[in-house]
Structure formats: C-alpha cells, structure tokens
Amino acid sequence: MKGKVQLFIIMVTLTILATACSGGTAKSTEVNLYAWSEYVPQALLDGFTEKIGIKINYDTYSSNEELLAKMQAGASGYDVIIPSDYIVSIMAKQGMMEKLDLNKLPNFKNVGEEFKNLSFDPGNQYTVPYQWGTSCMVIDTDKVTSPITKWADFWKPEFNGKIVLLDDEREVLGMVLKVLGYSNNSKDPAQLEEAKNKFLELMPNVKLFDSDSPKTALLSGEVWLGQTWNGEAAIAHSENPAIDYVFPEEGCTMWFDNLAIPKGAPHQDAAFELINFILDPEQSLLITGEFPYSNPNKAALDLLRTKDQEKYQAYMEFAATNPPADVLKRLYMIEDVGEATEMWDRIWTEVKGGE
Amino acid sequence: MMEHISAERTSLKIRLIKRLREDPSAQGIALISPTMIYLGIFMLIPLLLVVVLSLMTRGPYGNVVYRLNLANYLRLVDMLYLRILGYSLRTAAITTVACIFIGYPLAYYIARIPAKQRSLLLFLILIPFWTNFIIRIYAWIMILRTEGILNGILLNLGVIKLPLDILYTPLAVQIGMIYEFLPFMVLPLYTSLEKIEMAQLEAAADLGAPPGRAFWRITLPLSVPGMVAGSILVFIPAMGMFVVPDLMGGAKTILVGNLIRNQFLTARDWPFGSAASMLLLILTLLVTLVYTRKAGFGEELLI
Amino acid sequence: MSEKKPALWLRMYAILAYAYIYLPILLLIIFSFNSQKINVRWEGFTFYWYGELLHDQEVLLATRNTLIIAFISTIVSTVIGTFAALALQRYRFPGYTLAESTLYIPVIIPEVVMGISLLVFFAQIGMRLGLATITLAHIAFNIPFVALVVRARLHGFDKAIEEASMDLGANEVQTFIRVTLPTIMPGVLAGAMLAFTLSLDDYVITYFTAGPGSTTLPLRVFSMVRFAVTPEVNALSALWILTVFIVLGMSQMIQQRQK
Numbered sequence: 079m080k081g082k083v084q085l086f087i088i089m090v091t092l093t094i095l096a097t098a099c100s101g102g103t104a105k106s107t108e109v110n111l112y113a114w115s116e117y118v119p120q121a122l123l124d125g126f127t128e129k130i131g132i133k134i135n136y137d138t139y140s141s142n143e144e145l146l147a148k149m150q151a152g153a154s155g156y157d158v159i160i161p162s163d164y165i166v167s168i169m170a171k172q173g174m175m176e177k178l179d180l181n182k183l184p185n186f187k188n189v190g191e192e193f194k195n196l197s198f199d200p201g202n203q204y205t206v207p208y209q210w211g212t213s214c215m216v217i218d219t220d221k222v223t224s225p226i227t228k229w230a231d232f233w234k235p236e237f238n239g240k241i242v243l244l245d246d247e248r249e250v251l252g253m254v255l256k257v258l259g260y261s262n263n264s265k266d267p268a269q270l271e272e273a274k275n276k277f278l279e280l281m282p283n284v285k286l287f288d289s290d291s292p293k294t295a296l297l298s299g300e301v302w303l304g305q306t307w308n309g310e311a312a313i314a315h316s317e318n319p320a321i322d323y324v325f326p327e328e329g330c331t332m333w334f335d336n337l338a339i340p341k342g343a344p345h346q347d348a349a350f351e352l353i354n355f356i357l358d359p360e361q362s363l364l365i366t367g368e369f370p371y372s373n374p375n376k377a378a379l380d381l382l383r384t385k386d387q388e389k390y391q392a393y394m395e396f397a398a399t400n401p402p403a404d405v406l407k408r409l410y411m412i413e414d415v416g417e418a419t420e421m422w423d424r425i426w427t428e429v430k431g432g433e
Numbered sequence: 434m435m436e437h438i439s440a441e442r443t444s445l446k447i448r449l450i451k452r453l454r455e456d457p458s459a460q461g462i463a464l465i466s467p468t469m470i471y472l473g474i475f476m477l478i479p480l481l482l483v484v485v486l487s488l489m490t491r492g493p494y495g496n497v498v499y500r501l502n503l504a505n506y507l508r509l510v511d512m513l514y515l516r517i518l519g520y521s522l523r524t525a526a527i528t529t530v531a532c533i534f535i536g537y538p539l540a541y542y543i544a545r546i547p548a549k550q551r552s553l554l555l556f557l558i559l560i561p562f563w564t565n566f567i568i569r570i571y572a573w574i575m576i577l578r579t580e581g582i583l584n585g586i587l588l589n590l591g592v593i594k595l596p597l598d599i600l601y602t603p604l605a606v607q608i609g610m611i612y613e614f615l616p617f618m619v620l621p622l623y624t625s626l627e628k629i630e631m632a633q634l635e636a637a638a639d640l641g642a643p644p645g646r647a648f649w650r651i652t653l654p655l656s657v658p659g660m661v662a663g664s665i666l667v668f669i670p671a672m673g674m675f676v677v678p679d680l681m682g683g684a685k686t687i688l689v690g691n692l693i694r695n696q697f698l699t700a701r702d703w704p705f706g707s708a709a710s711m712l713l714l715i716l717t718l719l720v721t722l723v724y725t726r727k728a729g730f731g732e733e734l735l736i
Numbered sequence: 737m738s739e740k741k742p743a744l745w746l747r748m749y750a751i752l753a754y755a756y757i758y759l760p761i762l763l764l765i766i767f768s769f770n771s772q773k774i775n776v777r778w779e780g781f782t783f784y785w786y787g788e789l790l791h792d793q794e795v796l797l798a799t800r801n802t803l804i805i806a807f808i809s810t811i812v813s814t815v816i817g818t819f820a821a822l823a824l825q826r827y828r829f830p831g832y833t834l835a836e837s838t839l840y841i842p843v844i845i846p847e848v849v850m851g852i853s854l855l856v857f858f859a860q861i862g863m864r865l866g867l868a869t870i871t872l873a874h875i876a877f878n879i880p881f882v883a884l885v886v887r888a889r890l891h892g893f894d895k896a897i898e899e900a901s902m903d904l905g906a907n908e909v910q911t912f913i914r915v916t917l918p919t920i921m922p923g924v925l926a927g928a929m930l931a932f933t934l935s936l937d938d939y940v941i942t943y944f945t946a947g948p949g950s951t952t953l954p955l956r957v958f959s960m961v962r963f964a965v966t967p968e969v970n971a972l973s974a975l976w977i978l979t980v981f982i983v984l985g986m987s988q989m990i991q992q993r994q995k
Contacts, residue, residue: 108949110948110949111948112948115959115962115963116963135948135949136794137947137948137949137951138959140962141699143698143699143700143701144698144699146701147697147698147699147701148698150496150701151855151856151859154864154865154947154948155864155865155866155947155948156948172496239598245684247699284685285598285601285683286601286683286684286685287683287684287685288683288684290962290963291962291963291965294774294965297774298578298579298580298774298776299579299580299776300578300579300580300600300601317774344864419700420491420700420702423699423700423702424513426700427513427517427687427692427695427700428513430684430685430687431513431516431517431520431686431687431692454908457827457828457829458827458828458829458830459829460823460827461823461826461827461828461829461832462823462829462830462831464819464820464822464823464827465819465820465823465824465829465835467815467816467819467820468816468817468819468820468823468835468838468839468879468883469835469838471816471875471876471879472838472839472841472842472876472879473838475854475857475872475873475875475876476838476841476842476850476853476876477838478857479850479853479854479856479857480845480849480853482853482856482857482860483849483852483853483856486856535753535756538746538749538750538753539749539750539753539754541746542746542747542749542750543750545746552988552992554750554754556984556985556988557754557757557758558757559984560977560980560981560984561757561758561761563933563937563980563984564761564973564976564977564980565936565937565939565953565954565957565973565976566937566939567939567954567957567958567961568764568957568972568973568976568977569760569761570961571764571957571961571969571973572760572761572763572764572973573760574961575760575763575764575767575775576760576763578776580776580777581776582763585777612756612757612760615757616757669844669846670846670847672846673846673847673848673849673940675848675940676939676940676958680958680961680962689848690846690848693848693849693852694848697852697855703856706852707852707856710848710849710852710853713846713848713849714845714846714849717844717845717846718844721844
C-alpha cells in the first residue's frame with residue numbers, strides 16, 4: 079500500500095518535473111508565442127528556429143479578450159504575445175507586461191516613424207508594432223448586385239441570413255453605435271440601449287459570428303457579405319476576385335497589433351530574439367506575403383520596392399493593405415470602456431442568446 | 434538514543450501493519466485514501482475556489498477584486514440568464530428524449546439477434562463512440578452547409594429550389610447533439626435489454642399474452658435502468674455542452690456552457706462566471722438526485 | 737434472447753439507424769481525398785492531404801502530447817480507481833458515504849465547471865499550464881470511471897477463493913497479487929480502456945488546462961475545423977477512425993480467442 083502511494087507520488091513528481099521544467103537561468107532553448115490564429119507565417123517560425131536555433135511553440139487565440147483572460151489568469155507561460163492597441167493600455171495599467179529594453183531590439187529602427195510612439199504606448203515602453211489594419215466591409219460582388227456603401231446597408235431585408243460578423247462585441251456593437259451616430263467607445267447607458275435594439279433588428283440578417291476564419295463562410299457561399307479584417311478580405315479576394323473590401327461611409331475600426339512580453343515570461347532572452355527577428359525587413363515581408371495586412375515596417379516596404387516592383391505596386395494600390403488618405407480620416411480606434419464593459423457584455427449576451 | 438527512536442518506529446510500523454491486517458475498516462480507509470487525497474486536492478479545492486470566486490467582485494479591467502458581494506447571484510436571477518438556462522435544459526431534454534426514441538429500437542434489435550452477429554453490431558456502435566466527437570460534428574457541418582452535401586443532393590433532385598438554411602441555426606445544434614450522444618444511450622439500453630430473462634418472455638407467450646403486451650408489461654419496465662443510465666450519460670453532459678453550439682450554431686446559440694465559457698474568456702468576469710458555474714452544478718446535482726432516487730445509478734450495467 | 741428472428745421492420749430500422757450513424761463518417765472519409773482546397777464540391781481524387789498531414793508539425797506534436805497524457809493518466813487513475821473500487825465494494829468504514837459521494841462528483845459535474853475550477857486552481861497556486869496540468873486534470877476525472885467499472889465487476893466476486901488462498905498460507909499481499917487481481921483483471925482492463933478513451937477524446941477540460949506547446953489532438957482538430965478547413969481535417973479524421981477500427985478490432989479478436 080505504502081509502496082503504491084510512494085510510486086504514485088514519484089510518478090506525479092516526475093511528470094511535473096519532466097514537463098514543467100523548461101529554461102532556467104541557462105540560455106533558453108525554446109520560446110512560447112501566443113498570437114492570433116492565421117497571423118504568423120510558418121516560414122518565419124521555421125526560419126527563426128533555423129537561424130537562431132530556438133524552438134517556437136505557437137499557440138493561438140481568436141480574440142483579444144481571450145488573450146487578456148489567459149494573461150489575467152496568470153501562470154500562462156507565454157513569452158511573446160500580440161495584443162491590440164486598447165488591450166495594451168489595459169495591460170499597461172495593470173503592469174502585465176515587461177518593459178522593453180529597446181537596445182535589445184536593434185531592428186526597431188526599421189519601423190516607420192509614424193508608427194512609433196502611438197497613443198496607447200507612448201515611448202514604446204512595452205510594445206513594438208507588428209501589423210496594423212482595418213475591420214471593414216467585405217462583399218461578394220457576384221452575389222450582391224446593388225451597391226453597398228455604408229454599414230447601415232447591412233440592415234436591408236434582402237440580406238436575411240446572409241451576413242457574417244466578427245465574433246467581437248467591441249467591433250460589432252461599436253459598428254452599430256457608429257451607425258446611430260455615436261462613439262464606438264460609448265459608455266452612455268441610453269446610447270447603449272439604443273444600440274442594443276438596433277443590433278436586435280440586425281440579427282435576422284446575421285448568419286453567423288466568426289472571428290476565427292470569416293473568409294471561410296464567404297468562400298463557401300454560406301454568406302454574401304460581412305465584417306472582417308483587411309488581411310482576411312485580401313486572402314478571400316485572391317481566392318475569389320469577386321470578393322471586395324469596402325470602406326463604409328460611417329468609417330470603420332483601425333487597429334494596431336503589437337509585440338509584447340508578458341510579465342514574468344520564462345524565456346525573456348529568447349523573446350527579445352524573436353521580436354527582433356520579426357522586425358527584420360526580410361522576415362517582415364514574409365508576413366505581408368502570407369497575411370496581407372498593413373505593414374508598419376518601413377524598411378520591409380523599401381525592400382519590397384527594390385525586390386519586387388509589381389508586388390510593391392499591388393500592395394500600395396490595394397485599398398485593403400494601403401488605405402487612401404480620405405479613408406484614413408474616417409477610421410476610428412477602439413478604446414477600453416472600463417466600467418461600462420459589463421453593460422456591453424450584457425447587451426452582447428442578450429442579443430446573441432435571444433431566440 | 435537512535436536505537437530508541439528506530440525501535441519506536443519499527444514498533445509503530447508493526448502496529449500499523451497489524452492493524453491493517455486485522456481491522457477491515459482500516460484496510461478500507463487505506464485503499465480509499467489515495468482517491469480521497471487526489472480528488473481532495475484536484476477537485477474539491479478547485480470547486481471551493483470557484484465558490485469563493487463567485488462571491489467576489491470584478492475589477493474595472495476584468496481582474497478579481499477580493500470584496501465580498503452577492504451581486505453575481507442576484508444578477509443571475511434575471512430573465513436573460515434564466516432564459517439561457519431554460520433553453521439549455523430544453524435542448525438537453527430534447528436530446529435525451531430523441532436519443533431514447535431513436536436508440537431504443539436499435540438497442541432492442543441488437544439484443545435480439547444471435548450472439549455472433551451481435552458482437553459485430555456492437556463493434557459497429559463502439560467505433561463512433563470511440564471516435565473523437567469533434568470529428569463527428571465536423572462531418573455534419575460538411576453535410577448541413579448551404580453548399581453542403583445535403584443541399585447539393587436535394588437541389589439536384591429538384592426537391593427544393595433554394596438551399597436549406599440549416600447550419601448555424603438552433604436546429605443544427607440539436608441535430609449535432611443528438612448525433613453525438615446517441616451511442617451513449619444505445620449502449621446502456623442494450624445492456625439492460627440483453628439481461629432480460631428469456632424465460633419471462635416465453636412464459637408470457639405461453640400464457641397467451643400477445644407480443645405487444647409482453648413488451649409493455651415486461652420488457653419496457655425491465656429496461657428502465659438502462660434508460661436511466663443512458664439518460665444520465667446524455668442529459669448531464671448535454672446541459673454543459675458548449676462545443677456543439679460553438680461549431681454548429683455559428684456563435685448565435687448560447688447555452689449555459691457557452692455563457693460560462695464566455696464569462697471566463699471573453700467578458701473576463703470570473704466572479705460572475707463562477708456564480709453561473711455554481712448554478713449549473715447545483716442544477717445538475719438536483720437532476721441526478723431525482724434520477725438516481727428513482728432507479729439507482731445503473732452501475733450493474735457497466736460490465 | 738429469442739431464437740425467433742426479430743421483426744422485419746426492426747431489421748429495416750436497424751439498417752437505417754446504422755446508415756444514419758455511419759453516413760456522415762463515410763462522407764468525411766470520402767472527402768478527405770477531394771482535391772478542392774475549400775472542400776465544398778468534389779473536384780478530383782488525391783492523396784495530397786494525407787501527405788500534408790504527415791508533415792504537419794502541429795498535428796504530430798499534438799498526437800505525441802495526447803498519447804503521453806493518455807498513458808500516464810490511464811495508469812495512475814487505474815491504480816487509484818481500482819483501490820477505490822475495492823475499498824467501496826468490500827469494506828465499511830467511517831466516512832464511507834462521504835468517500836462514495838466524493839468519488840462520483842467528477843461523473844456528475846459538467847465538464848465546463850470542472851475545467852474552469854481547475855483553471856482557477858492552477859492560477860491560484862501559480863502552476864504553469866502545460867502537459868502536467870492537463871495530465872493531473874485527466875487523472876482526476878478518470879478515477880471515478882475506473883472505479884465504477886471495476887466496482888461493477890466486483891459485484892459477483894466470491895470471497896471464498898481469497899479465503900481459501902489465505903487458509904492455504906498465503907498472506908494478504910500474495911493473495912491479492914495471485915488470486916484477486918487476476919480475477920478482477922478483465923474489469924480493471926475495461927476500466928483502463930475507458931480511462932484511455934476518455935483522456936484521448938477530452939476537449940473541454942483540456943481546453944482550460946492547456947498551455948504553450950501542450951496542444952492535444954482534440955484541441956488541434958477543433959482548431960483545424962474552425963480555421964483551416966481544408967481536406968486535411970478530413971484526412972486526420974479518417975486516420976483517427978481507422979486507428980479506432982484497428983484497435984477495437986484487435987481487442988475484439990483477442991476477446992473471441994479467449995472464449
């Protein structure tokens with residue numbers, strides 16, 4: 079009996095030791111990346127392991143909230159994460175990220191000046207830019223023949239069950255608020271109540287909410303139009319040229335995704351290596367090549383211009399990757415709504431769960 | 434001094450072993466203690482933490498503030514959440530009943546055919562039982578999509594003009610749940626049907642009872658333990674299910690499981706999510722108690 | 737049961753029921769050979785996706801993780817669970833009811849609640865999520881199932897053999913190893929098989945206790961179904977089903993032989 083108990087304890091201990099032990103004070107042999115799905119090219123990860131010799135574990139999430147939730151649970155073990163702008167402010171306020179020693183990131187100089195020192199992280203204390211982009215309308219022009227120019231068009235009865243929206247309360251409710259003429263970061267209960275009712279009206283037209291792979295529903299003909307990110311739309315466009323990315327009159331969200339190191343990350347030296355590696359122009363181009371979001375890495379774009387004129391032209395002319403100036407004026411950013419989050423969440427649950 | 438201590442230790446050891454040898458209840462305790470210790474640490478304490486968490490407050494950034502308050506429970510007593518709970522109960526109940534209706538004739542058939550064929554048919558039921566459920570759900574997604582196989586066939590045959598909108602609706606979720614849980618109902622039903630004594634049925638036939646009557650008065654009542662065990666195996670997991678609504682409901686169908694998951698991972702309101710978890714747990718316990726009061730756990734079926 | 741063949745309508749029903757169960761699976765397998773990437777319409781026959789699968793690092797890693805977790809959790813939970821079954825079936829001791837209730841809680845508790853509670857627990861004690869936490873979680877939910885199965889087997893166990901063995905001079909441990917264990921072994925093995933399946937298939941609890949680099953096959957399949965919906969998922973599914981078929985088939989044949 080005692081023998082069995084001892085055996086059990088030994089087994090458990092061994093299991094824990096064997097699997098929880100990774101990189102102590104010695105130089106790290108692996109780094110844990112936690113990022114959006116369909117966002118970091120395999121070629122980049124393989125290249126990193128080949129050139130620097132450190133293994134990468136790549137886990138994915140499909141929303142900022144999921145990232146934040148896992149981070150707040152603590153003890154998550156990730157070394158590099160890719161939070162969006164407003165999440166960075168939330169995490170900064172709670173001291174959840176390591177301060178970045180920019181001396182360890184010589185490739186930071188490759189980032190375009192206009193992308194440094196942004197409002198959510200002045201001085202780049204905690205983050206460096208990864209990619210940026212927009213979340214606007216995507217339309218299958220084969221199926222949708224009448225012109226669509228604003229979010230409000232989504233409410234048209236002819237689109238019953240034909241729309242895909244992001245599974246993201248900030249994006250969707252924000253969009254509804256904008257249609258009503260309010261701020262997409264509203265904390266006003268009256269405005270939110272109005273938005274809830276407007277959202278309820280839209281529900282019959284919504285086939286599904288999807289933040290994992292919205293383009294799938296479009297490409298499979300499940301839906302005709304929807305709300306998605308520019309990169310997703312670009313990929314869908316390349317598979318089916320009838321799929322267009324449209325900037326609505328009311329404007330849409332502009333977001334910045336950033337590389338950061340969570341506080342207490344187990345392999346911080348490897349984390350810096352990885353971040354620096356990603357900022358290298360050649361590697362940065364790999365991202366643009368596979369996931370056509372907008373690239374804040376000026377050196378990478380310069381490299382593209384010299385290496386492949388055609389692709390560079392395409393990038394600059396494609397509105398999804400390079401929005402024109404008049405569009406840029408209409409774009410708005412998401413900010414944390416603090417205490418009002420409970421109200422937002424309740425509306426989201428109520429509208430989605432109702433039937 | 435050292436000898437004294439070691440002598441003490443040895444005599445303690447001898448006494449313990451003697452006690453274990455002679456006292457059956459000591460043996461029992463020794464055998465059950467690894468379980469109690471393990472589950473105590475990895476099940477009771479975590480649950481306790483959830484209870485504690487459910488009484489705390491959510492901070493402005495989604496962190497937990499250790500301030501006692503019952504607000505979370507009060508918040509649950511709201512039409513919105515009660516509606517979700519009701520919907521989950523209804524879905525789980527429909528799934529269970531559907532599984533009984535679909536599964537019973539099948540189980541009955543398997544129980545009645547000769548033993549050789551029986552093991553083959555059982556084998557065929559076991560394969561889906563052992564196959565990962567996500568895979569089986571994906572199969573249905575492929576079938577029910579707008580441009581999926583079902584619509585493809587129906588459109589080609591001219592049965593319908595426009596594709597049926599099944600995927601991403603509550604109907605799809607229901608179909609998925611029934612498909613997933615069917616084997617869990619068939620197996621216990623089969624086991625209990627198989628045990629029914631031939632002698633009783635033959636006696637009934639000899640006494641002139643028509644087959645229908647024999648079924649209603651003898652077979653059906655005797656198969657109740659199977660139905661109960663199957664119902665437990667279906668209803669309870671169905672209550673907390675969030676994967677099927679997620680995959681097949683297009684994130685539009687919210688059951689209790691989705692609500693809880695969302696609270697923890699999206700809304701980051703751990704205290705509220707914990708309160709909802711407690712509610713689900715209590716409900717599940719109540720349902721189980723009602724079932725087992727009526728007809729035991731059905732463990733005798735687990736051979 | 738009756739030697740009389742069951743009614744025709746029952747036979748038809750059974751055929752339909754099996755068709756209902758297997759049609760989706762067959763379609764899944766067929767479409768794993770589809771050359772169309774978005775896998776909506778049949779385009780052409782190819783083995784390409786199987787090749788992709790065998791090169792897919794994430795899938796290979798997930799498979800490895802899943803097997804490690806399944807083996808360890810099965811072994812540990814079978815040992816602990818068997819002891820628990822013996823304790824509850826043959827002894828009475830103070831705290832019996834408490835022990836029995838505690839044992840069966842993981843069976844009743846919704847997986848969501850158990851997963852969440854473990855997430856909270858590991859967060860509190862500051863333990864990093866990974867293979868270890870998943871394994872610990874799996875052991876916890878496997879113990880009661882093993883215990884249930886073994887208990888069922890113990891129902892008909894006749895203590896007379898054990899008493900005979902002791903009368904003949906063997907002590908308790910010898911009796912246990914030479915007499916008791918072989919007799920209950922089928923039940924223990926059945927419990928172990930159940931534990932193995934439950935661990936292999938688990939999604940919900942694993943979802944909450946997984947960490948970097950510790951993806952399991954169910955988690956990976958879920959990701960693949962959500963994101964990259966290419967026929968590769970079908971290929972993975974087909975291989976999984978095939979493996980189940982082979983393993984179950986072998987165990988059936990072994991059982992037949994024993995008879």
